[in-house]
Amino acid sequence: MTLLRLAERGLYCEAGDFYIDPWQPVQRAVITHAHGDHARWGSDRYLSSREGADVLRTRMGPGATIRAVDYGEAIDVNGVRVSLHPAGHILGSAQVRVEHHGEVWVASGDYKTQPDPTCTPFELVRCHTFITESTFGLPIYRWPPDSEVFDAMRAWWRSNRDHGRASLLFGYALGKAQRLLAGLAGADVGPIYTHGAVERLNRDYRHTGVRLADTRYASEMPRGHDFAGSLIVAPPSAAGSLWVRRFGTISTGFASGWMRVRGARRRRAVDRGFVLSDHVDWPSLLATIEATGAERVWVTHGTREPLVRWLSERGVDARAVASQWKGEEDTDPVEVPGEEITA
Amino acid sequence: MKRFALLFATIDETTRTNEKIDAMVGYFRSADPADAAWAVWFLSGGRPKRLIPVRRLAAWAMDEAGVPEWLFSECYDAVGDLAEAMSLLLPDRESTADLPLHRWITERLLPLATRGEEEQRASVVQCWRELGGTERFIWNKLITGGFRVGVSQQLVVRALAKATGVAEGVIAHRLSGTWVPRAESFTSLSASETSDADISRPYPFFLAYPLEEDVEALGSPAEWQAEWKWDGIRAQVIRRDGKTFIWSRGEELVTERYPEIAGAADFLPDGTVLDGEIMPWKDGTPLAFAQLQRRIGRKSLGGSILTDVPVVLVAYDLLEVACRDVRNEPLARRRAMLTDVISASRSAAFIPSPVVRFASWGEARSAYASAREQSAEGLMLKRMDSAYGVGRRKGAWWKWKVQPFTVDAVMIYAQAGHGRRASLNTDYTFAVWDDGVLVPFAKAYSGLTDEEIRDLDRWIRANTVEKFGPVRHVKPVHVFELGFEGIQASTRHKSGVAVRFPRILRWRTDKRPEEADTIATLRALL
Numbered sequence: 001m002t003l004l005r006l007a008e009r010g011l012y013c014e015a016g017d018f019y020i021d022p023w024q025p026v027q028r029a030v031i032t033h034a035h036g037d038h039a040r041w042g043s044d045r046y047l048s049s050r051e052g053a054d055v056l057r058t059r060m061g062p063g064a065t066i067r068a069v070d071y072g073e074a075i076d077v078n079g080v081r082v083s084l085h086p087a088g089h090i091l092g093s094a095q096v097r098v099e100h101h102g103e104v105w106v107a108s109g110d111y112k113t114q115p116d117p118t119c120t121p122f123e124l125v126r127c128h129t130f131i132t133e134s135t136f137g138l139p140i141y142r143w144p145p146d147s148e149v150f151d152a153m154r155a156w157w158r159s160n161r162d163h164g165r166a167s168l169l170f171g172y173a174l175g176k177a178q179r180l181l182a183g184l185a186g187a188d189v190g191p192i193y194t195h196g197a198v199e200r201l202n203r204d205y206r207h208t209g210v211r212l213a214d215t216r217y218a219s220e221m222p223r224g225h226d227f228a229g230s231l232i233v234a235p236p237s238a239a240g241s242l243w244v245r246r247f248g249t250i251s252t253g254f255a256s257g258w259m260r261v262r263g264a265r266r267r268r269a270v271d272r273g274f275v276l277s278d279h280v281d282w283p284s285l286l287a288t289i290e291a292t293g294a295e296r297v298w299v300t301h302g303t304r305e306p307l308v309r310w311l312s313e314r315g316v317d318a319r320a321v322a323s324q325w326k327g328e329e330d331t332d333p334v335e336v337p338g339e340e341i342t343a
Numbered sequence: 344m345k346r347f348a349l350l351f352a353t354i355d356e357t358t359r360t361n362e363k364i365d366a367m368v369g370y371f372r373s374a375d376p377a378d379a380a381w382a383v384w385f386l387s388g389g390r391p392k393r394l395i396p397v398r399r400l401a402a403w404a405m406d407e408a409g410v411p412e413w414l415f416s417e418c419y420d421a422v423g424d425l426a427e428a429m430s431l432l433l434p435d436r437e438s439t440a441d442l443p444l445h446r447w448i449t450e451r452l453l454p455l456a457t458r459g460e461e462e463q464r465a466s467v468v469q470c471w472r473e474l475g476g477t478e479r480f481i482w483n484k485l486i487t488g489g490f491r492v493g494v495s496q497q498l499v500v501r502a503l504a505k506a507t508g509v510a511e512g513v514i515a516h517r518l519s520g521t522w523v524p525r526a527e528s529f530t531s532l533s534a535s536e537t538s539d540a541d542i543s544r545p546y547p548f549f550l551a552y553p554l555e556e557d558v559e560a561l562g563s564p565a566e567w568q569a570e571w572k573w574d575g576i577r578a579q580v581i582r583r584d585g586k587t588f589i590w591s592r593g594e595e596l597v598t599e600r601y602p603e604i605a606g607a608a609d610f611l612p613d614g615t616v617l618d619g620e621i622m623p624w625k626d627g628t629p630l631a632f633a634q635l636q637r638r639i640g641r642k643s644l645g646g647s648i649l650t651d652v653p654v655v656l657v658a659y660d661l662l663e664v665a666c667r668d669v670r671n672e673p674l675a676r677r678r679a680m681l682t683d684v685i686s687a688s689r690s691a692a693f694i695p696s697p698v699v700r701f702a703s704w705g706e707a708r709s710a711y712a713s714a715r716e717q718s719a720e721g722l723m724l725k726r727m728d729s730a731y732g733v734g735r736r737k738g739a740w741w742k743w744k745v746q747p748f749t750v751d752a753v754m755i756y757a758q759a760g761h762g763r764r765a766s767l768n769t770d771y772t773f774a775v776w777d778d779g780v781l782v783p784f785a786k787a788y789s790g791l792t793d794e795e796i797r798d799l800d801r802w803i804r805a806n807t808v809e810k811f812g813p814v815r816h817v818k819p820v821h822v823f824e825l826g827f828e829g830i831q832a833s834t835r836h837k838s839g840v841a842v843r844f845p846r847i848l849r850w851r852t853d854k855r856p857e858e859a860d861t862i863a864t865l866r867a868l869l
Contacts, residue, residue, distance in 0.1 A: 139410055140418045140431035260431065262355070262480075263423050267767065267793070271357055306417045313411075 016080030032109025052092015088122030090175030134302035367502035393488030426483035507533035571719035607692035614666030747826035790847030
């Protein structure tokens with residue numbers, strides 16, 4: 001019996017009787033981060049990082065029982081030592097370290113090692129078994145420096161402004177949108193408007209102390225307001241909706257790791273793709289796995305097989321584990337209710 | 344190269360026609376003519392021949408990137424484009440030096456053709472190290488002979504006209520035929536003197552728009568001429584200065600491939616240009632397009648092909664007569680002259696496209712309804728007073744195509760597409776029932792919305808029964824209405840039939856697989 005195993009409801013620790021990011025309601029759920037595929041409704045009790053508690057509450061609703069712990073603070077769950085460590089993915093994202101009888105497992109959730117002003121940087125945790133994501137588990141995925149991406153974004157906005165167009169920038173409502181807003185803070189870009197789904201989470205980010213560019217909720221603006229020259233940040237699901245019409249002539253952009261590949265951008269039919277991901281790219285993925293010192297690696301979601309084969313050929317005991325986590329999806333992630341597009 | 348890469352990226356990224364044109368105008372106005380000449384050539388669909396076999400190139404890229412073959416092919420599957428997969432895998436560039444486009448082509452690209460393998464490799468690897476991002480992608484596309492830019496010839500013409508101030512028609516004329524990408528060629532595109540010397544040049548083809556409204560809306564039937572819409576190869580036959588040229592609409596010189604027509608054209612008077620359809624034609628009747636396909640792309644016409652599939656030019660129009668451009672004469676007048684020119688040629692290889700007589704739109708409708716019996720795709724309607732214009736314009740000429748054949752079929756295989764559709768399952772195989780068994784008879788790639796494609800892709804992933812390489816065998820559940828233009832008996836297909844231009848018309852979510860059509864339905868259409 002391994003310390004963690006895949007059960008019907010998710011990744012389960014039998015010794016401690018708790019689940020990590022279960023996909024069905026359970027008694028005790030340890031949550032790596034608040035994205036819909038990792039944090040699901042209906043469990044009795046949630047454990048979250050303190051940094052991520054506000055966001056998780058917004059997602060799970062005011063009735064949820066959430067216990068918040070500091071990063072690195074160890075708690076005892078039925079004799080199993082559990083602690084959360086920064087994953088650098090989005091605000092409050094955590095890797096879950098589980099220790100029992102001297103054996104250490106780490107479940108990464110989603111993570112990235114690049115710096116990101118909206119969350120605590122990734123912390124490397126040594127372990128025997130590392131459970132990793134592999135959303136971008138192919139060597140074609142290598143991220144350019146953030147500065148380059150934000151420069152391109154600003155140039156795009158400036159050119160649109162000069163042509164009297166609004167710039168509509170798509171990014172996932174939780175995490176990506178705020179990273180965009182933090183990256184554009186202090187720059188000359190503006191005014192910036194947001195979609196409701198983004199604005200709600202901006203409040204949590206600001207409340208947690210993250211500095212974002214000034215934003216206004218687009219739907220608050222009076223009918224007929226002229227959006228020419230402004231930047232609007234919205235979730236990808238808003239693309240093509242009625243909500244978009246109010247902005248007049250627009251140029252669309254999409255910020256995602258998938259934009260590295262031309263076909264993915266063309267399929268989205270956006271004018272510009274910006275390669276900006278909250279997941280590790282291939283080189284960082286390999287470097288992180290190696291640095292954990294893990295003898296055993298489980299690959300949960302993303303492009304699993306190539307990574308498993310790559311690791312196996314290098315003598316690592318690696319295997320693919322079928323989870324229901326999705327990482328950054330090429331198609332829209334399932335938005336939780338309450339985040340429908342409001343016209 | 345950087346400026347050209349930027350032009351490419353701008354065109355590639357935007358879906359707006361005006362932005363594409365503006366980007367080209369900006370480039371043409373400011374680029375060195377030697378670079379601009381190559382840009383025009385590429386934008387017009389010119390491509391160098393493949394210089395290095397793709398496998399060899401991929402092997403070098405794997406070595407450079409330190410990626411084993413199995414991983415390379417995983418990456419290729421995810422990207423859907425070999426040139427791009429290589430670009431993304433190779434390490435970042437080492438230098439930021441920039442060489443003008445024409446020097447990249449003439450000094451780095453074209454010389455590869457005459458080099459040995461080791462030299463080629465050293466040179467290509469060096470180029471990879473010097474190029475980043477889009478430039479490297481373009482370079483890979485160039486060496487693999489697959490470079491394409493998403494603009495139509497018409498847009499290039501519009502941009503050039505805007506950049507140079509020369510009329511669109513003149514630019515189109517100057518660009519057609521053998522346009523050599525040299526600085527002088529680019530400079531002479533903008534020359535205000537328009538009597539160009541190149542005797543081989545065809546005129547830009549005039550194309551018809553599909554008729555969507557009711558035919559009654561066209562006004563008085565007396566103002567219109569109807570002809571059958573033939574399904575062959577649109578072409579211009581040119582006789583000037585004692586020489587003959589046959590151009591296909593793809594602006595390809597195909598004189599040698601149709602010796603029957605070329606031979607007959609030798610007897611046309613100098614300064615004659617005919618527009619028509621190259622048709623396989625035997626014993627006074629047209630053959631199926633599939634027969635003509637046997638001749639397309641063939642360089643040598645050995646064996647019995649010339650007697651099996653003889654061709655004629657079904658002539659639609661006369662563009663030049665006695666060295667005079669008559670495109671602005673009314674159609675009725677050109678038609679009369681065309682008949683004279685053809686009867687004077689006394690050749691069976693030219694047939695004036697038969698005019699379909701009709702006194703009322705009702706009669707036109709019955710002719711239209713009988714198009715299939717004539718082996719035609721429908722009717723062409725042309726205004727009697729219309730000039731022979733440039734490109735596709737609305738108003739003067741309409742194509743009135745008969746409705747496609749349709750059949751309800753079950754999807755049984757799916758496969759990922761390429762390019763924009765890479766990593767989504769978008770290529771489907773469809774089957775109909777034959778005695779309780781589903782037999783595949785057609786593949787179709789188009790006709791669904793992006794949203795339907797995504798939904799279907801998700802379903803396919805979850806309902807794959809078996810995988811053979813990239814092909815997924817899926818549960819026979821979904822029924823689609825397919826449309827196609829023609830059907831022929833075929834010994835090469837399991838179903839015994841081959842359909843032409845199959846595409847998806849509708850996803851029949853209301854139908855169960857048992858309700859799909861049978862092979863008997865298809866055979867009845869033969």
